[in-house]
Structure formats: C-alpha cells, structure tokens
Amino acid sequence: MALTxxxxxxxxxxxxxxxxxxxxxxGIYERAAPWYSWRIAGGELPIMMLTxxxxxxxxxxxxxxxxxxxxxVSLRLPTLLIAAAALPLFFVLVNRILxxxxxxxxxxxxxxxxxxxxxxAIDFGPVALQHAFKIGALLLLVEYHRRPSAAKLAGGFxxxxxxxxxxxxxxxxxxxxxxxxxxxxxxxxxxxxxRNFAIAAGAFLVGAAPLIVYNIQRPLETFTTTVRLAPDNxxxxxxxxxxxxxxxxxxxxxxxxxxxxHPGVPTTWLGQxxxxxxxxxxxxxxxxxxxxxxxxxxxxxxxxxTRAFRxxxxxxxxxxxxxxxxxxxxxxxxxxxxxxxxxxFHLVVIAAVLTRVPARPAVAMAALLAASELLxxxxxxxxxxxxxxxxxxTDASNGLHRFLSQTKAPLIxxxxxxILETQILLSEGGLPIEDASAPLRAAxxxxxxxxxxxxxxxxxxxxxxxxxxYEQAAGSRAKLNAFAAALGYAPQPVQTIQDRNxxxxxxxxxxxx
Numbered sequence: 001m002a003l004t005x006x007x008x009x010x011x012x013x014x015x016x017x018x019x020x021x022x023x024x025x026x027g028i029y030e031r032a033a034p035w036y037s038w039r040i041a042g043g044e045l046p047i048m049m050l051t052x053x054x055x056x057x058x059x060x061x062x063x064x065x066x067x068x069x070x071x072x073v074s075l076r077l078p079t080l081l082i083a084a085a086a087l088p089l090f091f092v093l094v095n096r097i098l099x100x101x102x103x104x105x106x107x108x109x110x111x112x113x114x115x116x117x118x119x120x121a122i123d124f125g126p127v128a129l130q131h132a133f134k135i136g137a138l139l140l141l142v143e144y145h146r147r148p149s150a151a152k153l154a155g156g157f158x159x160x161x162x163x164x165x166x167x168x169x170x171x172x173x174x175x176x177x178x179x180x181x182x183x184x185x186x187x188x189x190x191x192x193x194x195r196n197f198a199i200a201a202g203a204f205l206v207g208a209a210p211l212i213v214y215n216i217q218r219p220l221e222t223f224t225t226t227v228r229l230a231p232d233n234x235x236x237x238x239x240x241x242x243x244x245x246x247x248x249x250x251x252x253x254x255x256x257x258x259x260x261x262h263p264g265v266p267t268t269w270l271g272q273x274x275x276x277x278x279x280x281x282x283x284x285x286x287x288x289x290x291x292x293x294x295x296x297x298x299x300x301x302x303x304x305x306t307r308a309f310r311x312x313x314x315x316x317x318x319x320x321x322x323x324x325x326x327x328x329x330x331x332x333x334x335x336x337x338x339x340x341x342x343x344x345f346h347l348v349v350i351a352a353v354l355t356r357v358p359a360r361p362a363v364a365m366a367a368l369l370a371a372s373e374l375l376x377x378x379x380x381x382x383x384x385x386x387x388x389x390x391x392x393x394t395d396a397s398n399g400l401h402r403f404l405s406q407t408k409a410p411l412i413x414x415x416x417x418x419i420l421e422t423q424i425l426l427s428e429g430g431l432p433i434e435d436a437s438a439p440l441r442a443a444x445x446x447x448x449x450x451x452x453x454x455x456x457x458x459x460x461x462x463x464x465x466x467x468x469x470y471e472q473a474a475g476s477r478a479k480l481n482a483f484a485a486a487l488g489y490a491p492q493p494v495q496t497i498q499d500r501n502x503x504x505x506x507x508x509x510x511x512x513x
Contacts, residue, residue: 086136109373115249130166148191182317244339264386274385400419401426
C-alpha cells in the first residue's frame, strides 16, 4: 500500500487538473450543474453527472472539499488511497483461490503496475472505485462460497450494483464475470437457489437504484445515448490494449511529447537519482508485463489438473469477454481508462502459471517483472520533469486560476473545451464564468448564436482560449474570432499563461468594437 502511494505521489503533485477529474465540481458548486438530480427538501441531490456516470464520487468529494479546499492533493490523494486499499483485498482474494506465494506475487505486480498506479493517482476514468468494488465483490463471493452467509452474498452483489451506478460501463465487467462463471459452474451450481437469487438481485437493485430510477424517469437514456455497436478503430484498440498492458500508454498523454522552450531539470537528490537510473537503463518506456501476460495465457494449459487451472481460465475468459465488448462498442476500448477495467485478472493468470515454477525461480521472475514496472514508472517521472505535463493535464491551469482570482472581470468566458470545469473546481464556483465552447460547436442554431453574441458584446468580459498549438477543439478560437468580426468586434490580447516549461498554453483576451 505504501509503495503504491509513494509511486503515485509525483503524479499527484506535478500534473494539472484535467477536465474529467474536475467534472465532480458540477455536482458541488455553482456555475455548473449535474446531468440529473433529485430535489429533496428544497435541496438538490446529484444522481448522474453524465448519462453513464453516477454521482457517487461527487458525494464523496462533497465531504472532502467541505474540510479540504480543492486542489491537486485533495482531489487525488483520496483515490490514490482507494487504489492502495484495494491491494490487501486483492491479496486475500488471490490467497483464497491460489496460495500465499501467488498472492504476494500478484499483489506486488499490481502495486507497481504503471497503469494501475497512474490511474489511481489521476482518476480521470474514473476507475479507482471500480477496481475497489470489483475486487471487494469478488472477495465477498469467494468467502460466501467457502462459508455461505446471506450477508456476504448480499454484500458482493450490492457492490456490483454500486459499481454499475458509479459508471455504467461496469456492465462490461458484469458480463465478463457471468461468462467466466461458466468455467466454475460446478462451484456455482449449488448456490443457484430461489432464496439466493432473491438476495443477490435485491442487493444489486439497491446498489444500482439511482441508475435504475434515472433510466425509468428518462427511459433507458444511459443506453440509447451512449451504446452504438460498431468496431471502430480496431488497430488503435489493439495498440491501446498492448500499451496499457506494458504500461506505456500515458507517454505523450499525461506527459508532453516535446521538451518545450524551457526543459525541466531535476532539483532534488531524488530527481537526480531518477535521471541517473533512466540514463543507465536506456529510459525504458514499457515493462515486461505485456509479454508476461501473453506468455502466461499461452502456458495456462500446463496447469490442467492443478488447483490453479480454473482460476487462470476464469480470469482469461473474463478478460476476453470484457475486452470483446469494448472492441465492438463504438468509442470504447481506445483509451487507457477503458482497457484497465481488465485489471487485475491478468495478474491472476501470471501468478497461477508461476505456481508450476519452483519457489526461488518464481520469485526471481516476479522480481524481474516488478523491476521492469518500476523502471517504466521512473521513465514517466523523468519525462514529466523534463517535458512537463501534456496539454490536458497542463500545470498552467494553476497559473490561470491565480490570474482569474485576481481579476475583477464581471464575466469570464471559456472558448475551448477543457477549461471550464477545472476553473469551477479550483475557484469553488466563485468565478463569474460561462462557457462558449459548446455553443461554438453548434453555432448554426439561433439560440446559440444569440448566446455567443451576448458573450462577445458583454462589457468587460474576459475570454480564455488555448494557444493555437494546444487547442482541444481545433479551430475554436478562429471560429469565435470570425463570429465576433461579423458583429464588428476584434480580439485584444490581455495575458498569456505559460506552463512550467514555458509553453503558451492559455491566451486571455477581450473583444473591442
């Protein structure tokens, strides 16, 4: 647990807050609103932040931010701790289905896994709660099988339901587990009684109740607005699967792909040691975990007749079923936070195969895999120090917040995607901020043209856009300028906000007649 927190800490501190991380602000502060909420006793209770994203994390951070002001640490440390807290649950789970040595191997590999560590620290998926609920539910159901009790059965399926409300793509995991259950049918079959079905179904419905009520009041909106079956970009999905498994998926994404005008240099002995290790090892961008996963899957038939065989096959079937659903869903499976829903089943397969290897060689192999994970993470630290953060995680958002907090502008307008939510979060809803990026994307509609005209002509309004090289919606600044020009207004520069590496990430301007 301490290892995972320590490995994730540099990402907590150095990366700026990204829009998907900041989305929770819409359910806590003014200037934005949740997608769907309940009105209770004159108050508003957020239920869904998006059609497929529940407000559970928003509830959690409403309590956190009540005692700890929003910022990188207060936003990210809780999810990093949740990722760490899932490790002992995983240890006990693997210990139950395999043995103690396998539990140590699998948990050590998870604790140092680049994808797991970074997605715990930067929970933009969000996936930290998904992992904890998934592992916790599986552990409860394994314990139920060993010593049946209604509480364990209900607890497992309640966690499944809560995970589905937290993010509806958890349905991929549920389908994957249902398919994998056929592998252990002999163990499952005695538990399929009417009483058990009622307990499991009831607990699941209670956990998923907010999502269910939402889809009743707005008939099946979660599924009708997001689910489109079409295997788009198959090559990208295969590449992301491989890159997430070997830990290299976030290079050029969390970190910037170039040095910038002012490359960073290490200023502490720990940073200097990190750079020295990277130089000595060739700064590897990937671990051996991807190849180890493939080798373990191919070696699984060697486990036939052993206790480890069915846990390994169960994990393989679960992974295959989860990923096939992503592959055939339009817009899914092409990002690290989708692929990581396969975790930690591949580590169960690796640990299971290593049960056929004598203890010392098995531990040596596991140590080699863990070392390759740590070297890949070290390359991320070097890359982040030298290149700085990627555009979506730019640390310039902090400088932008400081500038906007000091300005007395009566209105602040965001002119590109990825700015609004972060500034609402950092200001706790205190800025007079409004978004123009969404109206720009549909400026042909009369109501949006009226909104844009009101914003452009507003007296004293400040506009924020990304520098041309860092635009998230390409051409948004040019489109807004053309719209303003048609009204007889021209942009007047006010300030440029740079990141730590000297990149002009944000441009602040006004419109003058």
